[in-house]
Amino acid sequence: MAKIDLIKDLVxxxxxxxxxxxxxxxxxxxxKKSFKPGDALPSELELAEALGVSRNxxxxxxxxxxxxxxxxxxxxxxxxxxxxxxxxxxERVLDPLIIDASTLQDIxxxxxxxxxxxxxxxxxxxxKKDLKELEAIAKSQEPKGKGQAFRISSEVAFHGKIYQxxxxxxxxxxxxMLLPIFGYVISLEKVPKIGTVSHIDxxxxxxxxxxxxxxxxxxxxxxxxxxxxx
Amino acid sequence: MAKIDLIKDLVxxxxxxxxxxxxxxxxxxxxKKSFKPGDALPSELELAEALGVSRNxxxxxxxxxxxxxxxxxxxxxxxxxxxxxxxxxxERVLDPLIIDASTLQDIxxxxxxxxxxxxxxxxxxxxKKDLKELEAIAKSQEPKGKGQAFRISSEVAFHGKIYQxxxxxxxxxxxxMLLPIFGYVISLEKVPKIGTVSHIDxxxxxxxxxxxxxxxxxxxxxxxxxxxxx
DNA sequence: TACATTTGATATGTAGGACATATCTACATA
DNA sequence: TATGTAGATATGTCCTACATATCAAATGTA
Numbered sequence: 001m002a003k004i005d006l007i008k009d010l011v012x013x014x015x016x017x018x019x020x021x022x023x024x025x026x027x028x029x030x031x032k033k034s035f036k037p038g039d040a041l042p043s044e045l046e047l048a049e050a051l052g053v054s055r056n057x058x059x060x061x062x063x064x065x066x067x068x069x070x071x072x073x074x075x076x077x078x079x080x081x082x083x084x085x086x087x088x089x090x091e092r093v094l095d096p097l098i099i100d101a102s103t104l105q106d107i108x109x110x111x112x113x114x115x116x117x118x119x120x121x122x123x124x125x126x127x128k129k130d131l132k133e134l135e136a137i138a139k140s141q142e143p144k145g146k147g148q149a150f151r152i153s154s155e156v157a158f159h160g161k162i163y164q165x166x167x168x169x170x171x172x173x174x175x176x177m178l179l180p181i182f183g184y185v186i187s188l189e190k191v192p193k194i195g196t197v198s199h200i201d202x203x204x205x206x207x208x209x210x211x212x213x214x215x216x217x218x219x220x221x222x223x224x225x226x227x228x229x230x
Numbered sequence: 231m232a233k234i235d236l237i238k239d240l241v242x243x244x245x246x247x248x249x250x251x252x253x254x255x256x257x258x259x260x261x262k263k264s265f266k267p268g269d270a271l272p273s274e275l276e277l278a279e280a281l282g283v284s285r286n287x288x289x290x291x292x293x294x295x296x297x298x299x300x301x302x303x304x305x306x307x308x309x310x311x312x313x314x315x316x317x318x319x320x321e322r323v324l325d326p327l328i329i330d331a332s333t334l335q336d337i338x339x340x341x342x343x344x345x346x347x348x349x350x351x352x353x354x355x356x357x358k359k360d361l362k363e364l365e366a367i368a369k370s371q372e373p374k375g376k377g378q379a380f381r382i383s384s385e386v387a388f389h390g391k392i393y394q395x396x397x398x399x400x401x402x403x404x405x406x407m408l409l410p411i412f413g414y415v416i417s418l419e420k421v422p423k424i425g426t427v428s429h430i431d432x433x434x435x436x437x438x439x440x441x442x443x444x445x446x447x448x449x450x451x452x453x454x455x456x457x458x459x460x
Numbered sequence: 461t462a463c464a465t466t467t468g469a470t471a472t473g474t475a476g477g478a479c480a481t482a483t484c485t486a487c488a489t490a
Numbered sequence: 491t492a493t494g495t496a497g498a499t500a501t502g503t504c505c506t507a508c509a510t511a512t513c514a515a516a517t518g519t520a
Contacts, residue, residue, distance in 0.1 A: 017472095017473065017474090018473075018474070019293055019473090019474095023297070027322065030328070031325055031327055031328065034327060043499085043500055043501085044500075044501070045500080053474080053475085054474055054475045054476065055475085055476080056286065056289075056473090056474065056475070056476085057473090057474065057475085059286075059290060059501090059502090060289060060290055060293040061293075063249055063290040063291075063293055063294060064293060064294050064297045067253070067294045067297075068319070068322060068323050069323075070323070070328070073500085073501065073502090074482085074483080074500090074501080075481065075482040075483060075499090075500060075501045075502075076481090076482060076483040076484055076498085076499055076500050076501070077482090077483070077484075077499095077500075077501090078499090078500060078501080079500090079501090083328065083329070083330055084323040084328060084329075086320070086323050086324060086329060086333060086337075089298070089319035089320065089322070089323060090316070090319065090320050092257065092298060092319070093298050093299075093300070093314040093316050093319060094316060095261055097261055097264060098260070098261065098300070098313065098314060099313070099314075099316060100313055102399075103316060103400055106398045106399060106400030106401060107316075107400060109351055109396075109398050109401065110398070110400060110401050110404070112347075112350070112351070113344055113347040113348060113350075113351060113401065114343055114344065114347055115347065116346070116347035116349070116350055117342075117343040117344055117345065117346035117347025117348070118343060118347070119346070120342070120343075120346055120449065120456060121339055121342070121343060121459065124456075124459055124460075166339075168336045168339050168340070169332075169336060170333055170336030170337060170340060171336060171339065171340050171343065174340070212442070215445070219350065226350060226354075229351065229354055230354075247501095247502065247503090248502075248503070249502090273470085273471055273472085274471075274472070275471080283503080283504090284503060284504045284505075285504090285505090286502090286503065286504070286505090287502090287503070287504085289472090289473090303471090303472065303473095304471090304472080304511085304512080305470090305471060305472045305473075305510065305511040305512060306469090306470055306471050306472070306510090306511060306512040306513060307471080307472090307511090307512070307513075308470090308471060308472080309471090309472090461520100462519100462520090463518105463519085463520085464517100464518085464519075464520095465516100465517080465518070465519090466515105466516080466517070466518085467514100467515085467516070467517085468513105468514090468515080468516090469512100469513085469514080469515095470511100470512085470513080470514100471510100471511090471512090471513105472509105472510085472511085472512105473508100473509085473510080473511100474507100474508085474509080474510100475506100475507085475508085475509100476505100476506090476507085477504105477505085477506085477507105478503100478504080478505080478506105479502100479503085479504085479505105480501105480502085480503080480504100481500105481501085481502080481503100482499100482500090482501080482502100483498100483499085483500090483501105484497105484498085484499080484500105485496100485497085485498080485499100486495100486496085486497085486498100487494105487495080487496080487497100488493100488494080488495075488496095489492100489493080489494075489495090490491100490492085490493075490494095
């Protein structure tokens with residue numbers, strides 16, 4: 001008995017490879033020195049010598065940083081620091097098929113949370129032009145009951161537009177990445193549920209109503225999803 | 231004139247390296263085949279031959295996937311598919327010093343959005359035990375005006391606990407990663423601003439008040455930050 | 461037969477050498 | 491001034507080699 005408990009507490013010792021170490025070393029190096037994008041870095045050979053590893057190892061570490069967008073490399077020019085695309089690496093991993101059920105559920109909730117929190121910034125930034133466009137989207141979806149595929153693409157278009165109206169590019173991209181997962185979780189439902197507040201209703205609230213009314217409307221719109229949470 | 235316009239339209243052609251291609255190839259391969267974690271993958275040499283590249287290139291690509299947590303490797307055992315830590319790669323890049331101002335602002339807003347959207351899930355999951363712990367945190371912060379460092383660590387402890395009360399691990403971790411950036415943006419203020427609703431007030435609302443009251447309270451608590459947004 | 465030990469094969473981790481290619485610098489030329 | 495040439499340099503790719511860890515089979519022992 002005691003043995004099993006002990007084993008459960010044990011975690012595999014971190015078999016850090018040289019590439020892992022060098023990667024971390026380089027990331028710390030880049031952060032500390034407060035470089036600016038465009039600054040040149042030592043060459044691979046210099047790094048290898050300085051760190052006492054082979055050029056292979058350095059290249060593996062650099063390959064990772066390159067993927068993260070932290071550095072760029074040009075022939076002869078050497079390496080230069082660059083601004084990472086903070087969502088880029090996220091995107092690579094965000095696939096419903098390779099994420100465990102518990103995390104999928106977490107992300108589902110994360111998106112619901114965002115949706116409910118949008119009102120304040122939305123009311124700060126919304127414009128007449130955006131409202132018209134949103135209304136056009138909502139109206140084009142009016143003939144309801146066109147099947148699952150149409151329903152999902154409608155949701156994507158409408159809610160995507162709302163995020164875009166916040167003027168926050170990062171938020172908009174982030175939500176776009178979450179969509180496949182959101183869609184996946186919804187597709188697990190047997191019976192598609194629809195809230196009592198429609199897209200058109202939400203548009204009308206946005207036009208004339210208050211933040212609080214919009215939030216209440218969004219809650220009703222998403223109610224079927226919230227009801228699924230325990 | 232025409233020449234300059236032409237040049238403006240030109241973008242550098244994507245100099246994809248072999249490692250980039252192989253990385254994408256492998257990711258698609260892993261997704262398509264619907265492997266389960268633990269499944270064994272071909273050896274580096276087999277992959278290299280199958281793709282017609284050197285083992286070096288394959289190793290660079292695999293090194294990236296290893297960083298993302300998509301695969302694990304053991305000597306002799308070969309490679310096995312594993313569940314990526316979706317936030318792990320995010321963490322590597324999330325440093326205020328290497329993110330541009332506009333994205334920092336976006337992330338600042340993202341956190342405000344989350345904070346305002348928490349109410350629904352929070353009221354679904356909060357327990358008496360959690361409330362007590364949250365109250366303890368809030369009370370321990372009562373003697374105000376202990377300087378910037380104490381103020382920030384108080385914010386972190388209190389708001390962190392709220393996220394934890396949602397029972398959503400991904401959300402909690404995500405918020406924790408956003409904290410340095412949030413703190414950084416705040417630290418740019420000359421005069422620290424404090425909302426009219428304190429942590430204690432929020433706890434009291436959580437104990438007896440409604441979701442709507444909590445949301446209103448949180449809005450007041452965060453008002454100084456929202457006022458900074460245009 | 462059952463179990464423990466040894467041995468060999470295999471895949472990864474690391475090192476180092478080689479060369480093609482792109483591109484920067486300097487110099488030469490019209 | 492603009493263009494073209496030559497050399498130097500850093501990356502991109504390939505190859506070979508070997509240490510090490512580990513699985514699997516062979517061997518030895520009770």
